[in-house]
Structures are given as structure tokens and as C-alpha cells.
Amino acid sequence: MGSEQIRRWESGALAHAVTDPFGQGPVPWLRGNVTYFDDTGQVVPWYVDGQAHPPTSDTPRVPAPRSAGPRSADDVRRQIKGFTSTGAVAPGEAVDFHITVDPPQEFAVDVYRIGHYGGDGAAKITTSPRLSGIVQPPPLTADRTVSCHHWWLSWRLQIPSYWSIGAYVAVLTTADGYRSHIPFTVRDKHPADLLLLLPDVTWQAYNLYPEDGRTGASLYHAWDEDGRLLGEAEAATTVSFDRPYAGAGLPLHVGHAYDFIRWAERYGYDLAYADARDLHGGHVDPTRYRGLVFPGHDEYWSTSMRRTVELARENGTSLVFLSANTMYWQVELGPSPSGVPDRLMTCRKRQGPGRSVLWREIDRPEQEVIGIQYAGHVPEPHPLIVRNADHWLWEATGAQEGDEIAGLVAGEADRYFPRTPLPEHEERILLAHSPYTDREGALRHQETSLYRAPSGALVFASGTFAWSPALDRPGHVDTRVQRATANLLDRICKRD
Incomplete structure (x- = not known):
């Protein structure tokens, strides 16, 4: 596979999908140096600037980064990719991360909460211990449905009771400086003025993971044997939440939700948070x-x-x-092969027998x-x-x-x-x-x-x-x- 093809798939938002016409990436707050492990084995996060604060006797020396900046993992080499097998969680519950690392090496997870934070757009809440990365098995595919539900558990994050509800992003970084992301939501049942609903069902519809020219499929596209991108007629009709998001690991259009969150939190609106699947499952x-x-x-x-x-x-x-x-589009949500609810989404679109699943064409515009x-x-x-x-x-x-x-x-x-x-x-x-x-x-x-x-x-x-x-x-x-x-x-x- 040529380097041109690999580069074509690194973005996680191929031109076939609805492109983001706004230029700026979904997480403009991700900037600065790569997370890496220093000589003492400690994780040094990407936002630490060794030049800005000269070390004193109380501050540890921050060595120079090992590379000029973070390198984005891709779906061809799968340097580091992951997903959570839990939907939105409440404080006191746990988030289960399933992560593949190739070649196997140590990695760390920095967890950020999206918000205003003086204009930064996010704040680092915690960092995992050093974790041992393994190469997980290849994704399973059946009728173009791609699933990684068989991946081993890599890290369980217990959400403390004092954490704020909100939209979070886990930033995964390998020892050699490759990075990927996993979004997740912390919700609570406490009353608030406004309930913000993150569109995770739509995010998954557009997810072409793995964007490798062979096995990936979304509700829009799949690949043929020659690595050509096929359209809706050959796309998946069922997609799984048990897989990473393509490219850098953030869903297409995730930035639109983050734009609103940063603005609303800056001006003090009283927000609760949930995912679309919470709305579906009656959790809110x-x-x-x-x-x-x-x-x-x-x-x-x-x-x-x-x-x-x-x-x-x-x-x-x-x-x-x-x-x-x-x-x-009207969709159905169903359980995973192991029975976990709402881990598979089906939308037949115009494939096969039966009625269209456009709301407006079933007399419910x-x-x-x-x-x-x-x-x-x-x-x-x-x-x-x-x-x-x-x-x-x-x-x-x-x-x-x-x-x-x-x-x-x-x-x-x-x-x-x-x-x-x-x-x-x-x-x-x-x-x-x-x-x-x-x-x-x-x-x-x-x-x-x-x-x-x-x-x-x-x-x-x-x-x-x-x-x-x-x-x-x-x-x-x-x-x-x-x-x-x-x-x-x-x-x-x-x-x-």
C-alpha cells in the first residue's frame, strides 16, 4: 500500500462525508508539545512548556520533547486506537477503555473536560498510570458491520463522585509519541436548566473505522477489493459502537458540540449532559x-x-x-453480540425490501x-x-x-x-x-x-x-x- 493511500486516510474525515466547512479542527485546544515519558518514567503532559517556567528547587526539570510534536495515529498502522465499551456514565461509575497499541509499548491517557477554562477550551482532569499496550485482534466484520467488542479491557477509569458532569476527551499517547482520542460523557440525574444532548448516534453513522482501504464501513461508505470507496448502496446497514472513531479518534462534527459547550459554560448556563442513546434508552x-x-x-x-x-x-x-x-433518518438500536444494550445501530436506508426509513417518507416529517x-x-x-x-x-x-x-x-x-x-x-x-x-x-x-x-x-x-x-x-x-x-x-x- 503506497504512502499516498495512507495519507489519504489519516484525517478521519474523508471528503465523501459532510465536510466541516469551518477550517478549524474540532479541538483547537490540543496544541503544544507531545505527551511523553521523561527519563524518570513520569508522564509529562503535552501542555507543559519547559521554557515558560524556569525550574526552581521545587519544580522538576522538564526535558525537551522527543519529537517536534504529536503524531496522529491512523487506521492503517493503528499505532494507538481505542473506544469505550460504556455509554455515558455517572460519577461513581466506571468507564472501560479498550485500546490497541502497535508496536506494543507503554502508553498513557490524559483525560480532559471540555469547557471555557479561561479560553483554553478544556482542562486536564487526570492522567492514567503508565499502561502496557498490546496489539488487539483485528476487527471482526459481518455483512460490513465492523466490531471490536472482542478487544481486551485496557484501563478502567473510576469516575470520582466530585467530578463535574460534562463532555470529556481521553487523549491516548504512546511512548514514541503517537496520539489518538476517545470522547465520552459524564452525566448525572440532578436537575439543571438545560440538558445538552451529544449526537453520538449520528457520530457513529459517519464512522468509517477502520479507514484502511479494506474493511472499514459506515452508513455511507465501504471499500471494494481494490481499495475504492463505495457509496450508500454498498455501505453498512448496521454499525457498531464497539470500535474506535476513524482517523484521530474524534467523530466528524464533534467540534460543533464543543463550540456550544465552551460558549455556554463561559456565560454560566446551568447545563446537564447526556448522549442521544441516553434519550433513546430512557436514562434521562x-x-x-x-x-x-x-x-x-x-x-x-x-x-x-x-x-x-x-x-x-x-x-x-x-x-x-x-x-x-x-x-x-429513522434508526433502530440493538444489543451487542454479548447482550449489552444499544451497541448496534441499524438504518437500512434504501437498501433491500421494505419502506424507506426517511421520517418524511413514512408520513412523519x-x-x-x-x-x-x-x-x-x-x-x-x-x-x-x-x-x-x-x-x-x-x-x-x-x-x-x-x-x-x-x-x-x-x-x-x-x-x-x-x-x-x-x-x-x-x-x-x-x-x-x-x-x-x-x-x-x-x-x-x-x-x-x-x-x-x-x-x-x-x-x-x-x-x-x-x-x-x-x-x-x-x-x-x-x-x-x-x-x-x-x-x-x-x-x-x-x-x-
Whole structure:
């Protein structure tokens, strides 16, 4: 296999998938020197700068890093890759990590929590002891479903009772400086104003692990015998959560959730955290919260997820959809071969007999929940055009009627479909109407929607991928979007 092919797969986000039009990686806080083992065998984390603080008698000497910077593991050589066999966990529970290391050597795990932290974007919470890495067996494949459920347990992290709930990232680093990542969620049942739902079901739908030109498969793609990428007709119909994420180990679009988290924690919003599978499995009660926030691309929904959200809305819990193309495909979640619930996801798409699994084609269009629905891809970023600028959402943003917010319609877009039923509502308004050109050169438009359900719940849909990055992603922040989002959340949280 040539080096050109290997390089092609290192990113974890091949061009076939919905690309991130925002340039910045999902974790801009990962910077600085590689984690490595010093001469005394101690782990020195990547953020320590040996030059910034000259050693004193009380501070240990930090030797120079062994390489110029971290090297990203890939799915061809699998220098270090891993996953957790647990879903979201509560303080007092344990996270089980299954990790392969090739060649076998010692490695360490730095655990970070995503947040504001003075602008850093994350804080290191703990570091594992030095761990012995082994080469785990190759992934098992059956009908294009790839699973690593047979990997040995590498490390069990007991979550202390005092840890904050939130979105976490485990950064895996080998002794020779290769790095990979594993995201996980710490949740709790305590009440909060807002429940943030991380779209792990959609993350897995796009996961092509292993991106090796042979065995990897997602709900979008698989490979043929010659290493060519095949489309949806030959893709997997069932994918497993028991495997690493492709490339560097972070899901496609994970940054959209992290953008929202950094912004919301900076301004002190009272957040609880859960995964989409928690919503599916009944592990969270949405009616305990004033609002549910869906911060990123959230395309794949089970019947249980949708029913739970509809009941929450009917009970007065507001819904905030900060991306686009939400609730598009219907999926089923099932147990792993060993019986662990919700470790396999099936979405037949248009393969084989039976009905389509598009919600809108089984007479349950997503617009009935969201207020708008998916319209199509946006090949190049376009401006969002403000509409109804006198509405309270745009208050104190400085936005005037017809103003353009550059680049805010990007990735994918939603709009109102006049022939599709609307949800029951007391009032409803469109807050943006933005023309853009699709891949075929046809003129289309994006819309941003807000309605009030009979229960009093507010349901907001941004209708674009670019809303969350505009909250806190370097190079994409827009103060009008920040203030509009604050206006919305303050009203939902009943802040003065």
C-alpha cells in the first residue's frame, strides 16, 4: 500500500462525508508539545512548556520533547486506537477503555473536560498510570458491520463522585509519541436548566473505522477489493459502537458540540449532559429541564428518541436545534453480540425490501417537530439574511432587517416546506431567509425558525451547520449570533 493511500486516510474525515466547512479542527485546544515519558518514567503532559517556567528547587526539570510534536495515529498502522465499551456514565461509575497499541509499548491517557477554562477550551482532569499496550485482534466484520467488542479491557477509569458532569476527551499517547482520542460523557440525574444532548448516534453513522482501504464501513461508505470507496448502496446497514472513531479518534462534527459547550459554560448556563442513546434508552427525563439543546449535526433518530422529545415539548420543555438536517433518518438500536444494550445501530436506508426509513417518507416529517426541515447541501458558505429583525431573538444584536451575517449558511441547510404539516403552535416566525446556490447551480434558500407550542415550549431551529461555530470557534465567532442565542436561552431559562 503506497504512502499516498495512507495519507489519504489519516484525517478521519474523508471528503465523501459532510465536510466541516469551518477550517478549524474540532479541538483547537490540543496544541503544544507531545505527551511523553521523561527519563524518570513520569508522564509529562503535552501542555507543559519547559521554557515558560524556569525550574526552581521545587519544580522538576522538564526535558525537551522527543519529537517536534504529536503524531496522529491512523487506521492503517493503528499505532494507538481505542473506544469505550460504556455509554455515558455517572460519577461513581466506571468507564472501560479498550485500546490497541502497535508496536506494543507503554502508553498513557490524559483525560480532559471540555469547557471555557479561561479560553483554553478544556482542562486536564487526570492522567492514567503508565499502561502496557498490546496489539488487539483485528476487527471482526459481518455483512460490513465492523466490531471490536472482542478487544481486551485496557484501563478502567473510576469516575470520582466530585467530578463535574460534562463532555470529556481521553487523549491516548504512546511512548514514541503517537496520539489518538476517545470522547465520552459524564452525566448525572440532578436537575439543571438545560440538558445538552451529544449526537453520538449520528457520530457513529459517519464512522468509517477502520479507514484502511479494506474493511472499514459506515452508513455511507465501504471499500471494494481494490481499495475504492463505495457509496450508500454498498455501505453498512448496521454499525457498531464497539470500535474506535476513524482517523484521530474524534467523530466528524464533534467540534460543533464543543463550540456550544465552551460558549455556554463561559456565560454560566446551568447545563446537564447526556448522549442521544441516553434519550433513546430512557436514562434521562427531559421534563426535568427547561430546555433540551441539540448542539451539533443530529441526523439519525430512533422512534424512542423522537417520542421522548415530543413528550417533553408537550410538557413545556423547550427544544433548541443549533444545526441542520436534524431527525432525517429513522434508526433502530440493538444489543451487542454479548447482550449489552444499544451497541448496534441499524438504518437500512434504501437498501433491500421494505419502506424507506426517511421520517418524511413514512408520513412523519421532521418539520412536525422542528418547524423546518432539511433542504440540501450548501457547497460554499453564504450569508444568513436576517428577517423579522424586530423580534426579541434579534434584540440588542444590532441586526437590522435584511442584514447579512457572512458565512453563516454553510454545510447543510433547512427551510420551511409549505406542503408539509407544521407542528401545533400558538405563534410561529421565520427569523432568516437566505438564498444560496446548490451543487447543480440552482437557487435555493435557508430559513431559521421559532415557534411556541401550545404547552408554552419554545422550539428554535437555526437551519444551518454554522450556528454553533459562530458561538465560540476561532475565526468564526459572530457577536450577533452569540447575543441571539443568549436571548433565546435566557428566555427558556427564565433569566431576567
